[in-house]
Amino acid sequence: MSETTESLPKAYYQYLQELQAIDFVLVDLTLYLDTHPDDEQALAQFKQFQKRKHNLMTQFESAFGPLHQYGLSPATGSSWAWSETPWPWQV
Amino acid sequence: MLIEQYGGADGELSAALRYLNQRYSIPDKVIGLLTDIGTEEFAHLEMIATMVYKLTKDATPEQLREAGLGDHYVNHGYSLFYHDAAGNPWTAAYIASKGDPIADLYEDIAAEEKARATYQWIIDNTDDPDIKDSLRFLREREVIHSLRFREAVEILKEYQGSKKVF
Amino acid sequence: MDGTSAEWRSYVNFRSPFDPCPARVKWYDVPPEVMHPVQKSARKQFAPQEALRKGTLWPEYDSPYPPV
Numbered sequence: 337m338s339e340t341t342e343s344l345p346k347a348y349y350q351y352l353q354e355l356q357a358i359d360f361v362l363v364d365l366t367l368y369l370d371t372h373p374d375d376e377q378a379l380a381q382f383k384q385f386q387k388r389k390h391n392l393m394t395q396f397e398s399a400f401g402p403l404h405q406y407g408l409s410p411a412t413g414s415s416w417a418w419s420e421t422p423w424p425w426q427v
Numbered sequence: 428m429l430i431e432q433y434g435g436a437d438g439e440l441s442a443a444l445r446y447l448n449q450r451y452s453i454p455d456k457v458i459g460l461l462t463d464i465g466t467e468e469f470a471h472l473e474m475i476a477t478m479v480y481k482l483t484k485d486a487t488p489e490q491l492r493e494a495g496l497g498d499h500y501v502n503h504g505y506s507l508f509y510h511d512a513a514g515n516p517w518t519a520a521y522i523a524s525k526g527d528p529i530a531d532l533y534e535d536i537a538a539e540e541k542a543r544a545t546y547q548w549i550i551d552n553t554d555d556p557d558i559k560d561s562l563r564f565l566r567e568r569e570v571i572h573s574l575r576f577r578e579a580v581e582i583l584k585e586y587q588g589s590k591k592v593f
Numbered sequence: 594m595d596g597t598s599a600e601w602r603s604y605v606n607f608r609s610p611f612d613p614c615p616a617r618v619k620w621y622d623v624p625p626e627v628m629h630p631v632q633k634s635a636r637k638q639f640a641p642q643e644a645l646r647k648g649t650l651w652p653e654y655d656s657p658y659p660p661v
Contacts (some may be wrong), residue, residue: 357641363467364650367571368459371578378635412648425477445610547658560646563658567648568655574626590644 339352344422352427358389428549429482429558430499432565433475434509436521437541443468445522447530457528457579461535464572471565476507478558508526532580539573542566600628601660625654 349371365382393403401417402409411417432438446465452459483491484505491500498514509517523534546566553559600623608616637652646648 360645361641361650364571364644365635366463367460369630370463371575371582372632372635375635381635416462417638420619424473425480427458544622547622550658564646566658567656570624570626570649570654571625571649574630574654575634577626577630578632580616 339405344427348400351392351400355392355396357388358385359394360387361385428511428552428556429475429479430507430510431512432542432545433472433479433507433550434517435511435545437538437545438511439468439472439475439507439542440517441521442538442542445471445502445508445524446535448522449524449535451526452519453528455584456582460575460579464575467568467572469558471568474561478561479507480581482558487518492586527578528583532576532583535579536573539569543573595620620660622656622658622660626658629653 362377362382362385365378365385367376369375369382393409397409398412400421401413402411405418434440443465446461446468450461450465453461454578483496486494488497488500491497499508499510502508511517523531525531525534543566546569550559550562550566553562601620602623603620605616605618615626616632632651632654635651638644639647639652639655647655649655
């Protein structure tokens with residue numbers, strides 16, 4: 337378990353901020369599509385944002401490790417990175 | 428005060444468990460919505476926890492006592508716990524699941540409006556601008572959730588097979 | 594309808610001459626989901642960062658608090 341006492345690089349926060357906005361669009365669109373399943377334009381927008389999220393996740397995770405557990409994020413590197421800090425409420 | 432939204436009757440834990448429980452017996456068309464909103468509530472729960480954690484983790488016991496958290500500290504130290512602002516532990520009595528889709532959805536709409544109002548009162552009582560921003564975000568989410576549950580009622584009013592046109 | 598935000602109603606309840614405090618105007622919120630309980634379109638949206646700040650993608654359901 338790594339004890340990170342040095343502060344995280346600026347890029348970490350920049351990535352997270354952009355990811356947060358994209359994730360949020362996906363959340364609000366998901367709720368809209370749950371009650372408007374026939375809205376094709378909204379669905380197209382959802383797919384577009386999904387792609388953006390995927391690209392951003394790939395970049396972030398290759399630099400900073402997995403964001404999701406249970407295999408939803410790739411396990412890179414030679415040691416188990418999932419349990420390393422920081423956790424979301426510590427960031 | 429934030430703890431009210433963590434372990435209180437109209438808080439995020441109540442919301443998450445209420446919706447995730449109702450979804451087993453609700454008509455198919457609405458299961459997705461209940462699952463998605465229920466899951467989002469767990470994320471909100473974590474947001475509240477983060478706010479409480481950041482506000483209290485480095486406070487001294489004296490500061491906690493002054494903030495009215497003395498009893499909580501005696502029972503839980505710096506850990507969080509699922510109780511409301513008065514210290515009442517969370518209970519399943521806070522949620523309802525009648526198994527009747529209309530009754531359940533109206534319970535959900537009421538829950539969202541109650542949560543929205545609670546956030547308003549907490550915002551009124553807060554002067555920390557960052558906390559206020561987070562609480563405003565959470566309040567707006569309740570507005571949207573309420574909207575979706577109202578739409579779900581409209582969906583249930585539709586007859587089988589007809590394509591709904593809003 | 595300009596499709597924006599919460600609407601606020603004020604009220605003053607009955608006051609008896611024996612009431613200790615002066616009458617106070619109170620307000621309640623009739624938020625957008627109550628006025629428009631079904632969303633009609635997904636066309637109008639906030640940009641992602643602004644949506645995140647406001648708490649929703651939909652300007653029609655943006656409900657600022659305290660009210661502006």
